[in-house]
Amino acid sequence: MQSIGVDNVDLGAATEHGVCVTNCPGFCSEEVALHTIGLIIDLTRKLTYFDRKVRQGKWDPLLGYTTHRLEGKTVGLYFFGSIPRAMIPMLQALNVRILAYAPTKTKEFLExxxxxxxxxxxxxxxxxxxxxxxxxxxxxxxxxxxxxELKLMKKSAFLINTARGKVVDEAALVKALEDGDIQAAALDVIEDEDTEQSRLFSLENTVITPHAAFVSEDSFYAARKMTLEQLVQRLSTDQRPTHLVNPGVSC
Structure with missing residues (x-):
């Protein structure tokens, strides 16, 4: 059983050995959606940046990059699963334009x-x-x-990653942030979460949280509940689990 991502499971080997691998899609959509919105607001208003400066004894509201209103800005979503869908009411409340790249979704569905x-x-x-x-x-x-991709983005743009660390080439992102190709980044994930080291930690125009977007007592309960439901399906009723991610397995 995995929470959502299964990139750390050898699905081929599991299938070969008759092991059912399941996950819990959507168990923390609300948490990750809210965390993402928080990161967007943090970068827009430079909250973490100002906090760091004040603690260093620098009381200056004009430090750092130029700020602008969120109203009328374009928030781009890469893919449109349960987390982006949970974000929509929050984004609409901020009066932004919402644009999504979701090849499997029609224009009419997104509308x-x-x-x-x-x-x-x-x-x-x-x-x-x-x-x-x-x-x-x-x-x-x-x-x-x-x-x-970073060169194509606006120099005033923000990058938010609450997906997986290796979706972003971290060395390229460091260079883009240092060179001003984009303005700032907020990340809940990094490429190397085994040693918990990143060159991004030294940059002022970043906000980084410790892969914490999914965390809440409610999401933990939902994950445990979904996990037990999958086990009951497999062991008590001899059904194939609803959220099986290696459908080729004989189980």
Missing amino acids: TYGVEKAETFDALLTESDILSLHCPLMDTTHHLISER
Whole structure:
């Protein structure tokens, strides 16, 4: 059983040995959505940045990059699963334009949420004032954001990553932040969460949280409940688990 992501499980080996692998999709959507909104507001208002400066004895509201109102800005969402959908009412309350790159979703489907469809990933990159990543880690999303993509973004843009650390090429992001290719980044995940080290830690135009977006007593309860339901399905009723992620397994 995994919470959501299964990139740390050898699904081929599990399938070969008859092991059912399940996850708990959506168990923390509300938490991650709210955390993402918090990071957007943090960067927009420089909350963490100002806190650091005040603690250093620097009481100056004009330090750092220039701030602007969120109203009318474009928030770009990469993919449109349960977390971005939970964000929609929060974003609408901020009176922003919402743009999504979601190849499997139709324009009409996105419009029911008040969301515009970006026809290409490059269009999402070039139009977004704030780019928020919400994709799983797969071969096609590994280093999805690298030097080319960061160069396409606005120099005033913010990057938010509450997905997986390896979706972003961290070396390219460090360079982009140092060179001013984008304005700032807020991350709940980093590439190396084994040693918990990153060059991003030394940059002032970053906000980093310790892979904590999913955390709440309510999400923990939901995950445990979903896990037990999967076990009951498999062991007590001999059903295939609802949220099986290796459907080729004989179980």
